[in-house]
Amino acid sequence: MPSPALTHRIAVLAVPPVTTFDLSIPDIVFGSAESAGKPAYEVTVCTTEPGPVAATGSLQVVVPHGLDVLARADTVIVTGSGARAEADSRVLAALRAAADRGARVASLCTGAFVLAQAGLLDGRSATTYWVQAGALGHRFPAVRVERALFVEDGPVLTSAGLTAGIDLCLHMVRSDHGAAVANAVARLAVISAARDGGQAPYLPAPVSAADGTSLAATRAWAQQRLHEPLTLAALAAHAGVSVRTLNRRFLAEAGTTPLQWLLSQRVEWARELLETTDQPVDLVADRAGFGTADSLRRHLLQRVGMTPRAYRARFALSARVGRRPAGRTP
Known part of the structure; x- marks a missing residue:
């Protein structure tokens, strides 16, 4: 749980090609959280080579910060991407270094493939976008792949695809600051309160x-x-x-x-x-x-x-x- 005297620093790692929806989730959720009337988190997006980053869809993404942000982050979040091939070795080294010094590490959607390549999911339970769950388990047999909205295994957390990333981020806010703060974020962002991680990721999302x-x-x-x-x-x-x-x-x-x-x-x-x-x-x-x-x-x-x-x-x-x-x- 973050010290009330300090702002919890979150590094959001964009691994190209980034999914812009996933990239926006940490900013929306953590950026809306307040504790004792002050911002509870400081969110910074970073990537291997600062500047334009390839993205899925028609939007263009520019990320101004490099991997040095990970060295001072309390939490590192790897967003979903199409990067199921080999990730940049510099990214993997930076993730391992962050985990070794005790940072909380998380992934959204297919970002779990990057954590797995870094060896951070070995011997742990994890999840990913349900369409790719079989591929994750086949490629990384040391990972116990679960079909769930999100999975927390010690200091490593993973979420299923798309809106499940919101559930995971709300879960982290709730773990850090309690239900009242997390529910306030959900109300402010006009999103549903966090669902339990054990729910199946392919259930229909709430609609009117x-x-x-x-x-x-x-x-x-x-x-x-x-x-x-x-x-x-x-x-x-x-x-x-x-x-x-x-x-x-x-x-x-x-x-x-x-x-x-x-x-x-x-x-x-x-x-x-x-x-x-x-x-x-x-x-x-x-x-x-x-x-x-x-x-x-x-x-x-x-x-x-x-x-x-x-x-x-x-x-x-x-x-x-x-x-x-x-x-x-x-």
Whole structure:
């Protein structure tokens, strides 16, 4: 977790030909994060040879910084690219040096191939754009390839393709500064709160239906009632559809089932309450809809790997200055 007195330095490594969408993700997510009213991250894009960088699509990319940026970065992110051939030896050496001195290293999309070439994925679990997952495992048998939105294996993190890079970056913000900061970034950037890394990367992304069948209103209704014993029947009744139709539309719009979405929302709300209030764990569990502290503890351990008390001890900086979360349930 970054020191609150220092800005966490992130080096975004553009390996040509870069995917411009992936290149923009760290700037959008980390550039929107604030902690104690100050920018939480300093983001710098770099490449092997500063200047114009080959990119996929019709956009032109100019990167002004060289590989020396990696030497002082706290986190290094290799963006997705078409570079599944041999990467520049200078890039691989710089990545190894960053990892050796303790920097957190991550990749978006097919950037995992570059980390694998550097040997940083040997013996680790990792993921990549699902179309290329088989190629990654075949070419680098020492890597345990998983089909997931993102994978965290110690100080090395990898994401699947495209929007999964957003989930990974939000996950890092949440790991560094807690759920409240990560959710604030998601709201500011008008993106969904981070999905769990274990979700399948090829699930449809959330969309609003053009024919008036969107369940957005029902999701908003449920978010204000997380403390209530919401059931599939109650959600379906609010949406004015059958339970079967609710399940089908929910999967198409939110990429998960209604009950899994509801559980994720409750976990996120509990995390914010643990961070931003000094309420007893029993009350937090009740407000978040878990009913008992034991139930909250079980789900938080499963999702985050920490008990409520341990989570609060790590992230409850805002509670010590008396800030309370806004919105949602009383």
